[in-house]
Amino acid sequence: MTYCVGMILDEGLVFMSDTRTNAGLDNISTFRKMTLWEQPGERVITLMAAGNLATTQAVVSLLDERSKSPEERQPSLLQVPSLFQAARVVAETLREVIEQHGQGGLQSDSPFGATLIIGGQIAGSPPRLFMIYPEGNFIEAGEDTPFFQIGETKYGRPILVRAYDRGLGFEAAMKLLLVSFDSTVKANLTVGAPFDYHFYATGSLRAGPRGRIAQDDPYFQVISKGWGDALKDALDSLPEFHFEE
Amino acid sequence: MTYCVGMILDEGLVFMSDTRTNAGLDNISTFRKMTLWEQPGERVITLMAAGNLATTQAVVSLLDERSKSPEERQPSLLQVPSLFQAARVVAETLREVIEQHGQGGLQSDSPFGATLIIGGQIAGSPPRLFMIYPEGNFIEAGEDTPFFQIGETKYGRPILVRAYDRGLGFEAAMKLLLVSFDSTVKANLTVGAPFDYHFYATGSLRAGPRGRIAQDDPYFQVISKGWGDALKDALDSLPEFHFEE
Secondary structure (H helix, E strand, O other): OOEEEEEEOOOEEEEEEOOEEEOOOOOEEEOOOEEEEEEOOOEEEEEEEEEOHHHHHHHHHHHHHHHHOOOOOOOOOOOOOOHHHHHHHHHHHHHHHHHHHOHHHOOOOOOOOEEEEEEEEEOOOOOEEEEEOOOOOEEEOOOOOOEEEEEOOOOOHHHHHHHOOOOOOHHHHHHHHHHHHHHHHHHOOOOOOOEEEEEEEOOOOOOOOEEEEOOOOHHHHHHHHHHHHHHHHHHHHOOOOOOOO | OOEEEEEEOOOEEEEEEOOEEEOOOOOEEEOOOEEEEEEOOOEEEEEEEEEOHHHHHHHHHHHHHHHHOOOOOOOOOOOOOOHHHHHHHHHHHHHHHHHHHOHHHOOOOOOOOEEEEEEEEEOOOOOEEEEEOOOOOEEEOOOOOOEEEEEOOOOOHHHHHHHOOOOOOHHHHHHHHHHHHHHHHHHOOOOOOOEEEEEEEOOOOOOOOEEEEOOOOHHHHHHHHHHHHHHHHHHHHOOOOOOOO
């Protein structure tokens, strides 16, 4: 499993992904699930992946090869004129890889599918955020649904639904995401730290603050331990129920 | 889908279930998923069910018939000497029904399975709480896992994990459960109010406060609306993150 969140804020785009992959409960590894393509001053694109690791790594490698030798094969992520076209390229690559892996009727206990989040900005257009399905079609985040989750989405969703606000600053968004990730990690063994993040500032056309939050990161520890008490205080702050006599 | 929670508190056993059933998104109904058997002064047993409605209704009807004419068929829930035996009777009945419905290789888009929570007290023993799987085996709640959820368990789990405490009073438990149910209802259309509840006081050997919380119940409305703000305040109460310069 995996847990990734991408969200649109007034300030920019926010991405966070966990790094745990597992093939069975007794085979756990750490892999980066976030990839960044940057042409400073021109475009910044971030991709996060949930699903079959062989599939998602193949997709990223193919996209990478194409962007490194752009004359060789068209179109590349560094050449497409819009983020919509970037999503199409990624979706097409994903579909190819899934078809290839399943060719000749090959089957696996775990399906070859994957779900992706892609977001960023290309000079001349506002930032955009897309979610790509294993079938190769995709949807775009907007006013009504300003964030996407992929992977193990349920445990961490209630806090996002309640506390997300377009006006959140990057530092508040980091806090919110860490709470959402902590709730998920506490409930599902197949999601785990460290967490990769990238905060892209609208209009900057350069990669923003990015890095990795480890399980023993002091700030994450404060959040993880403090959230339980904060939740209890929140419950206490609500009025009491009284059974009718 | 369905959402039911059963928990052990020092004060007693707490049960809450939603009432929404659906056969497709365009066929939604309201059904009670909680059943109570009571012999005042001798035993109180509460059963909650998630899964195929035909299956769970058949299980309850069979158990009911047996407890009404106990000479006809043994054993009945009103005669078994312990809650462990009650769980066995229910599990056996569940397995029978599932086998019957699937007989002759009959299949359905939705499986015939169901998962149950049974809890209560029989004179001479402490209260006990069990979760019964569709396969007819079951597990008991204890010190380490003092509550069970069935159905759509994920959205409502983080708050239970963080705020559950064995020492909670019934009225605090009601508040906690309504927050957990509200988080679930807000995220999954197939879970819905009204919510049935039963609070069994340890040693009373009589049914305790029970009833139904409707969507427009004034207290539920206060909780549902207040929880969003309480969560935001909880987030605000945690220290801020600062990007390194």
